[in-house]
Amino acid sequence: xxxxxxxxxxxxxxxxxxxxxxxxxxxxxxxxxxxxxxxxxxxxxxxxxxxxxxxxxxxxxxxxxxxxxxxxxxxxxxxxxxxxxxxxxxxxxxxxxxxxxxxxxxxxxxxxxxxxxxxxxxxxxxxxxxxxxxxxxxxxxxxxxxxxxxxxxxxxxxxxxxxxxxxxxxxxxxxxxxxxxxxxxxxxxxxxxxxxxxxxxxxxxxxxxxxx
Ligand code: T5A
Numbered sequence: 001x002x003x004x005x006x007x008x009x010x011x012x013x014x015x016x017x018x019x020x021x022x023x024x025x026x027x028x029x030x031x032x033x034x035x036x037x038x039x040x041x042x043x044x045x046x047x048x049x050x051x052x053x054x055x056x057x058x059x060x061x062x063x064x065x066x067x068x069x070x071x072x073x074x075x076x077x078x079x080x081x082x083x084x085x086x087x088x089x090x091x092x093x094x095x096x097x098x099x100x101x102x103x104x105x106x107x108x109x110x111x112x113x114x115x116x117x118x119x120x121x122x123x124x125x126x127x128x129x130x131x132x133x134x135x136x137x138x139x140x141x142x143x144x145x146x147x148x149x150x151x152x153x154x155x156x157x158x159x160x161x162x163x164x165x166x167x168x169x170x171x172x173x174x175x176x177x178x179x180x181x182x183x184x185x186x187x188x189x190x191x192x193x194x195x196x197x198x199x200x201x202x203x204x205x206x207x208x209x210x211x212x
Contacts, residue, residue: 004088005205006129008099011137012169013158014147016187016194017097020137023195024202025095031206036087039097040075044082047075055155062156069107069118073125076100080126100126101134101175101182106157109171110164133205135198136176137187141169 007024009017018039025035041051050071052058063071076099087094100122108115139147144165148158176182183201187194 002091004090004092004094005133006084006088006094006096006131007202007205008096008101008131008134009137010098010101010105010134010172010182011187012139012141012144012165012172014144014151015137015139016191017137019191020135020187020195020198021095021097023191024198027199028093028095028202034090034092035095036083036092037095037097038079038083040079040099040102041072042075043079043096044075046078050075055157057156065107065111065113068111069103069113069121072103072107073121076103076122077125080129085127085129096131099131099134101136101172104175105168105171109174110160110168131181133202134179134182135201136172136182136184137194138169138173138184139187141165143188144169 009021009024011017021037021039025037028035040047041054042048049058053063054068054071079096084094084096103122104115104118107113108118141162145162148154173184176184185194185197185201
């Protein structure tokens with residue numbers, strides 16, 4: 001049985017992660033693969049309950065930065081053990097809308113938490129599992145603001161100040177500069193053009209044993 005593959009999609013709000021995750025899943029299924037899609041925070045019953053706390057203050061008070069971090073990691077631990085690891089063990093593909101790089105970008109670069117500590121905590125939460133490939137969908141901060149403004153009421157992260165979002169976006173780019181696992185894709189052109197760039201980055205993974 002071919003081993004499963006794990007691909008995460010990352011980027012600022014409104015970059016097109018959900019759009020391209022759905023399109024990529026469709027294309028991989030057309031290749032005859034079994035694909036499991038998920039998202040962070042969320043993806044499990046526990047994770048979805050935590051998502052409501054993290055994004056919409058469902059607990060009635062915002063978490064402190066440390067509590068926020070631990071809630072994201074609790075979500076990830078549950079998702080890894082309940083969904084991602086079992087699916088990969090069955091030889092399936094897993095596509096996740098956000099994963100560990102969001103923690104490094106938002107809590108690390110955005111909130112100023114220590115990146116080395118975040119990496120260690122993330123390793124603990126995931127049993128050191130990493131995506132085979134991460135697609136960073138990149139858009140300028142101004143474009144992200146326009147796309148977010150076109151939707152409903154902003155969530156807790158979308159209400160953050162512009163300089164927070166600037167640090168996050170730069171953080172994602174910095175992570176991509178220092179990791180072969182992360183492929184940066186401009187998500188500013190047509191959806192079709194971005195989808196083709198996504199497919200070009202993922203296709204090498206289809207060949208057994210080959211990693212980008
Ligand atoms: N967070 C998360 C942390 O702080 N730490 C962590 O560890 C984790 C895991 C999660 C929040 O939590 C934070 C980060 C986030 O703030 P979320 O639900 O992932 O929230 O939030 P969003 O990023 O806001 O998710 P969205 O679904 O809203 O954005 P997407 O998925 O990036 O964008 P999408 O696909 O829904 O919409 C894109 C729009 O742009 C247009 C499309 O038509 C669509 O309207 N568009 C294009 N889309 C794709 N490709 C193109 N070329 C396009 N051109 C225009």
